[in-house]
Amino acid sequence: MILYTVRRFINYLILTVLATVIGYVLASAVLSPAARFYGKNPRPSDAAIEASLRRLGVDPNVPLLQRTWEWMSNIFLHGSFGLENNLDPVGHDMLVRSGISLQLLLIGSLLGALLGVSFGVWGAVRQYRLSDQVVTYASYLILATPVFVFGVILMILATNFNDAVSKQVIAFTGQYTPGLDGTWNIVLDRVSHLFLPTIALAALGAAEYSRYQRNAMLDVLSADYIRTARSKGRTRGSAMVRHGVRVALIPMSTYFAYSFGTLVAGSTFLELIFSWHGMGELALTSITENDVNATAGSVFYLSILVLISSTLAEVLYAALDPRVRI
Numbered sequence: 590m591i592l593y594t595v596r597r598f599i600n601y602l603i604l605t606v607l608a609t610v611i612g613y614v615l616a617s618a619v620l621s622p623a624a625r626f627y628g629k630n631p632r633p634s635d636a637a638i639e640a641s642l643r644r645l646g647v648d649p650n651v652p653l654l655q656r657t658w659e660w661m662s663n664i665f666l667h668g669s670f671g672l673e674n675n676l677d678p679v680g681h682d683m684l685v686r687s688g689i690s691l692q693l694l695l696i697g698s699l700l701g702a703l704l705g706v707s708f709g710v711w712g713a714v715r716q717y718r719l720s721d722q723v724v725t726y727a728s729y730l731i732l733a734t735p736v737f738v739f740g741v742i743l744m745i746l747a748t749n750f751n752d753a754v755s756k757q758v759i760a761f762t763g764q765y766t767p768g769l770d771g772t773w774n775i776v777l778d779r780v781s782h783l784f785l786p787t788i789a790l791a792a793l794g795a796a797e798y799s800r801y802q803r804n805a806m807l808d809v810l811s812a813d814y815i816r817t818a819r820s821k822g823r824t825r826g827s828a829m830v831r832h833g834v835r836v837a838l839i840p841m842s843t844y845f846a847y848s849f850g851t852l853v854a855g856s857t858f859l860e861l862i863f864s865w866h867g868m869g870e871l872a873l874t875s876i877t878e879n880d881v882n883a884t885a886g887s888v889f890y891l892s893i894l895v896l897i898s899s900t901l902a903e904v905l906y907a908a909l910d911p912r913v914r915i
Contacts (some may be wrong), residue, residue, distance in 0.1 A: 597903040598896075605892040612888030613657055613881070620879040622647045625674060645879045660885070670889070671882035673875075679886045682871060687890060689764060690867030694856050694894075697787045701794020701852070702845060708795060709802025710834055711821050713810060724799060731796040732858040736789070736855045740862040743785045743786045761785045763864045786859045793855045801844050812836070846895075846902035853891060 622645065633641075642648040646656060663669040670679035697743060708728075712721040724797045747759040760766065760781045769775050799866065809815065818828035858867030868890050875883035 594900070594904055594907070596842065598900050601896045601899050605889075605896045608892040608895075609885065609889045610657060610661060612892075613885035614653065615661055616881045616884040617647065617653055617656060620881050620884065622674070622879050622881055623649070624879050643677075644672070645674070645882065647731070660882070663890075670886040673883045674878055675882045676679055679882045682883070683868065683886050683890055686798070686866060686868045686871050689865055690856060690869060692764075692783065693786050693790060693859065693865065693867070694853065696783070697790030697856065698794055698849070700787065700791035702798055704791060704795035705798020706802050706838070706841065708799040710806050710829075710837070712799065712803040713806035713837075714829065716807065721807065728796040728799050731792050732800075733835050736793060736858045737862055739792070740786070740789050740859055740863040743789055744862070747785055759784055764866070782863075786856075786863045787863065790852060790856055791857055794852055797848055798841070798845070802837065802841055805840050806833065809833045809836045835909055839906060842902045842909065845905075846899040847894060849898040850891070853894060 622642055623638055626633050626641070639648060639650070643651075646659060648656075660671060663671065668680060670683065673679055673682065708724045711776075712724050713722050717746075734742075744761050747761055751759060758781070760778065761784075764779075764782055765775070766778050766782075767780055810829070812833070815828050815833055853869075856867075857872060859865070860867045860869040861873065868887060871883060872887035872891075874880075875887060885900055
């Protein structure tokens with residue numbers, strides 16, 4: 590099991606490095622870091638612009654391969670991702686912002702996976718009944734609704750709720766309210782700000798996972814090993830939970846790794862809607878501001894998340910199906 594996990598981790602680590610290099614190359618080829626100087630009045634001299642770009646390590650006069658090599662060397666040797674356009678270290682900004690984003694992403698993805706698997710199994714067991722129809726239509730409605738629209742709808746509902754109780758129970762602007770005193774007040778305030786974006790992200794994940802899990806569960810309900818377990822005296826519920834759900838989770842573990850990027854994209858838009866200054870905001874603003882180093886750092890962050898999720902999916906796959914360890 591350990592050897593299998595190490596092999597898979599090394600494979601995904603190589604892919605992460607390749608994705609990061611390609612991200613930097615594409616950002617350098619597409620973005621124009623000098624464009625932000627052209628609209629200034631008075632416009633800086635060409636020598637000043639070239640000196641600024643050279644300091645950032647994005648001078649187009651330097652060959653692209655050389656810039657890429659220097660950028661990757663700084664990461665491996667010094668742990669530095671370069672400077673942003675405002676001369677702030679990209680690595681420090683990523684460290685602060687990733688902590689903010691992971692609060693939303695980890696809780697939302699875990700809740701979405703648990704709810705999605707539960708609703709999927711429930712829908713398969715009660716196929717075509719009212720509860721299955723309700724879950725199906727709700728899932729399709731959520732999947733058909735853009736993430737930012739879903740977030741705005743939740744904000745409207747929260748506003749109406751706050752007006753109904755005449756109190757700010759649910760807060761949805763920013764990560765916290767500045768100036769609060771007392772540990773208990775701070776904790777409640779954090780939970781209040783986390784509530785709506787977490788609900789939105791968990792609903793998105795649950796809608797996706799429930800459809801996939803339902804189909805996987807339907808495939809195993811009529812399997813021979815389920816009937817064998819029933820013939821040996823197990824109840825229907827025990828046979829499905831002990832044998833059916835475990836087998837149905839095997840393809841689900843793979844699906845989780847490859848759908849994790851969708852949740853990251855959803856969390857990016859939710860950060861903008863709810864004014865969370867996380868990695869999603871950094872990724873979008875770095876592209877609009879032609880910030881090569883910050884854009885490449887965002888690609889590295891996303892690659893690390895996919896690396897971790899893929900490795901966890903492989904571990905779960907091996908735990909559910911021992912044959913893959915051979």
